[in-house]
Amino acid sequence: MIQLRSNQTVPIQKAIGFFNEAKPKPSLIVLPTAWGKSILTAYVARNCKDKLLVLQPSKELLEQNIRKYYALCDGMAVNAGIYSASFRRKEIAQVTYATIGSIKNLGEKFREMGFTKMLIDEAHLYPREADSMLGKFLRDSGITHVLGITATPVKLQQNYDQSGSTYSKLVMLTSRSKKGNFFKEIIHVGQVQEMVELGYWSRLRYEAADFDGSLLVYNTSKSEFTEESVLRAYNANGGAQGIVEALDNHTDRQHILVFCPSVQDAINLSARYSGSAVIYGDMNAAERTSIIEGFKAGRIRVIFNVRVLSTGFDYTGIDCIILGISTASIALYYQIIGRATRIDRDKEDALIIDLGGNVSRFGRVEDITFEKGRIWRMFGSGGRLLSGIPITDIGKITREDTAHIDAKAEQPIATMPFGKYKGERLADIPLNYRQWMLRTFEWNARNEKLRQSLIATLNN
Numbered sequence: 001m002i003q004l005r006s007n008q009t010v011p012i013q014k015a016i017g018f019f020n021e022a023k024p025k026p027s028l029i030v031l032p033t034a035w036g037k038s039i040l041t042a043y044v045a046r047n048c049k050d051k052l053l054v055l056q057p058s059k060e061l062l063e064q065n066i067r068k069y070y071a072l073c074d075g076m077a078v079n080a081g082i083y084s085a086s087f088r089r090k091e092i093a094q095v096t097y098a099t100i101g102s103i104k105n106l107g108e109k110f111r112e113m114g115f116t117k118m119l120i121d122e123a124h125l126y127p128r129e130a131d132s133m134l135g136k137f138l139r140d141s142g143i144t145h146v147l148g149i150t151a152t153p154v155k156l157q158q159n160y161d162q163s164g165s166t167y168s169k170l171v172m173l174t175s176r177s178k179k180g181n182f183f184k185e186i187i188h189v190g191q192v193q194e195m196v197e198l199g200y201w202s203r204l205r206y207e208a209a210d211f212d213g214s215l216l217v218y219n220t221s222k223s224e225f226t227e228e229s230v231l232r233a234y235n236a237n238g239g240a241q242g243i244v245e246a247l248d249n250h251t252d253r254q255h256i257l258v259f260c261p262s263v264q265d266a267i268n269l270s271a272r273y274s275g276s277a278v279i280y281g282d283m284n285a286a287e288r289t290s291i292i293e294g295f296k297a298g299r300i301r302v303i304f305n306v307r308v309l310s311t312g313f314d315y316t317g318i319d320c321i322i323l324g325i326s327t328a329s330i331a332l333y334y335q336i337i338g339r340a341t342r343i344d345r346d347k348e349d350a351l352i353i354d355l356g357g358n359v360s361r362f363g364r365v366e367d368i369t370f371e372k373g374r375i376w377r378m379f380g381s382g383g384r385l386l387s388g389i390p391i392t393d394i395g396k397i398t399r400e401d402t403a404h405i406d407a408k409a410e411q412p413i414a415t416m417p418f419g420k421y422k423g424e425r426l427a428d429i430p431l432n433y434r435q436w437m438l439r440t441f442e443w444n445a446r447n448e449k450l451r452q453s454l455i456a457t458l459n460n
Contacts, residue, residue, distance in 0.1 A: 025184035026146040033338035038068035045095045057125040059086035107140020123148025168223035172376045203349040208299040213358035242355040253320035256302045266304035276302040301424040316344035326356035337365040374406040413453040
């Protein structure tokens with residue numbers, strides 16, 4: 001039988017309660033890295049009267065999580081199967097693990113099989129719009145209960161400024177989208193600091209080198225730095241020498257994950273160190289698996305990694321991460337640091353060595369919080385706002401600033417924002433025009449404030 005930790009009972013109860021509700025809104029549970037999502041899945045499955053579809057974002061995570069499910073659920077597991085083309089398996093069971101690519105056109109089939117409940121792992125990885133693959137499947141399947149689980153309930157969204165230029169911002173998965181979104185509510189948030197205080201996260205130590213980020217250039221959507229500029233900034237700030245010094249100064253660290261800006265840099269560095277290896281995206285899968293097994297067994301001390309092992313790589317023994325890259329993505333930063341947060345009996349703490357200016361940009365991962373004021377928001381160290389603003393403005397707005405933003409947002413709209421009377425006071429617009437607007441406009445959540453402001457002018 002699973003022994004629940006002190007912070008696991010409440011979110012499990014909320015998840016079970018969600019699936020027992022008559023008509024719940026699609027919702028999210030936010031759980032930090034290393035919380036134990038497989039445990040939540042196990043309890044939901046055992047207490048769910050109906051068939052449950054557990055959606056995984058990739059073949060690797062599906063394999064990893066169903067294995068955890070069986071290992072953790074000894075004696076309490078219900079029948080589980082895999083429906084995935086990558087596995088060449090099409091099993092439909094009481095609990096069915098699947099990838100969206102394999103089932104995207106099978107909504108009707110799952111409807112006929114009686115599926116009404118869905119648990120979505122790593123919910124932030126799925127397009128949130130209603131016309132996506134997931135949206136189509138949900139419409140066709142008739143699934144009534146959708147619960148997403150994620151450590152980072154945010155998504156990049158592209159916008160246009162007044163000049164027509166594009167920019168990107170992190171938005172909460174529950175925020176409005178022009179094409180609609182799946183998730184409407186967050187029913188539970190487990191904060192990172194809670195994991196640290198309870199001793200369920202490895203203690204993190206940070207060493208951040210001085211970094212000149214003037215050479216970093218945003219891509220066209222202003223969502224991330226270009227690979228070319230990251231490499232230029234890396235070289236201008238000492239390049240491989242910084243990584244060499246970090247490794248040579250910390251010979252006590254036994255399982256080190258180094259993030260390099262290019263494959264060639266990774267290869268060159270690996271040649272300097274016995275007991276090291278390189279992993280990159282295009283390498284043979286069997287070779288990658290062999291390296292990871294050697295790393296876990298202690299035969300390989302250092303992995304020089306290029307854009308691969310930021311998510312889905314769970315090894316508790318990682319005691320050092322060296323960031324030789326720069327990123328504008330708080331989600332990627334969180335995921336990278338998360339590789340070192342798991343508790344292991346053979347390590348006292350995990351050392352984060354930042355050579356790319358990431359800690360100064362985002363702060364400590366332990367300081368990240370998700371909070372609900374007028375809307376849900378994401379904050380970092382020093383109360384800096386991380387969501388709902390252009391990526392380029394991160395660090396310029398704080399929690400205190402949002403109080404003023406919310407107060408302003410609560411004020412009624414005073415002037416007409418569009419149309420023939422744009423810029424005029426609502427109360428001064430002809431009465432018959434205001435009445436016509438209320439009768440004929442398509443009112444929804446996005447323009448509800450204008451509707452209420454118009455109504456207020458009629459009542460005054």
